[in-house]
Amino acid sequence: MNLEFKQLINIDEDTLNIISNWMYNWWGKNDGYSFEKVKCFMKHSMVEHRLPQTYGLFLDCKIIGMFQFAYEDLNVRPDIYSWLANVYVDENYRKQGYGRILLENVKKVAQENIDFEEIFLYTKHMGLYEKFGWTYLTFKV
Numbered sequence: 001m002n003l004e005f006k007q008l009i010n011i012d013e014d015t016l017n018i019i020s021n022w023m024y025n026w027w028g029k030n031d032g033y034s035f036e037k038v039k040c041f042m043k044h045s046m047v048e049h050r051l052p053q054t055y056g057l058f059l060d061c062k063i064i065g066m067f068q069f070a071y072e073d074l075n076v077r078p079d080i081y082s083w084l085a086n087v088y089v090d091e092n093y094r095k096q097g098y099g100r101i102l103l104e105n106v107k108k109v110a111q112e113n114i115d116f117e118e119i120f121l122y123t124k125h126m127g128l129y130e131k132f133g134w135t136y137l138t139f140k141v
Contacts, residue, residue, distance in 0.1 A: 001059060001060060002058075002059070002060050002061070003057070003058070003059055003101070004057075004058045004061075005055065005056070005057050005058070005101065005102075005105055006055065006056060006058070007048065007053060007054070007055050007056075007109075007113070008046045008054040008055060008056045008066070009046050009047070009048055010046070011046060011056075015056070015063050016039065016042060016043060017039070018063055018090075019042055019054075019056070019063060019066055019088075020035065020038050020039035020042045020043075021035070022066075022088050022090070023038050023041075023042060023086060023088070024038040024039075026086075026088065042054070045068060045070070051069055051070055051071050051081075051082060051114065052068050052069060052070040052071070052085075053068060053069045053113060053114065054066060054067075054068045054086075055067055055068070055102075055105070055109055057089075057098060057101060057102055059093070059098075063090075064089065064090045064092075064093040064098055065088060065089040065090060065093065065098050065099065065101075065102050066086065066087075066088050066102075067084060067085070067086060067087040067088070067102055067106060068084070068085045068086045069082050069083065069084060069085070069109075069110065069113075069114050069119070070082065070083045070085045070086075071083070073085040073120070073121075073122055074120075074122045077120075080118075080120055081116070081120070082114060082116045082118075082119050082120070083119065083120050083121065083122070084106060084110075084119050084120070084121045085121075087099075087102060087103070089102065103129070103132040104132065106119075106132070107132075107133065121134060
């Protein structure tokens with residue numbers, strides 16, 4: 001098995017369709033976005049030296065997971081940034097340690113590629129991210 005973690009820039013159409021489908025089914029259709037809009041967002045989040053940035057986890061050259069750094073993820077808090085967003089592992093590869101690999105790489109990737117003191121995360125997965133050094137904060141809206 002060959003496992004590779006890399007920043008996504010100039011990816012092939014198949015990989016773009018896979019991650020766009022993940023995001024469309026996860027949040028896009030619930031938020032009223034068409035698949036084409038989600039795909040456009042994903043395509044334009046693959047830049048090297050500014051946000052948003054997208055990173056993928058590949059197993060034998062097939063993408064199985066991803067995460068992003070973005071300026072915005074929680075619309076009611078535009079005053080804080082940057083954000084860890086769209087942390088996702090393909091359903092067929094969950095509960096096999098691949099999510100751990102993604103989350104263990106977040107801090108290293110952030111230190112090497114983005115110039116922010118803090119990274120925020122909005123999630124419903126209480127207790128998960130704390131295992132990887134994240135601190136729980138609550139914000140009054």
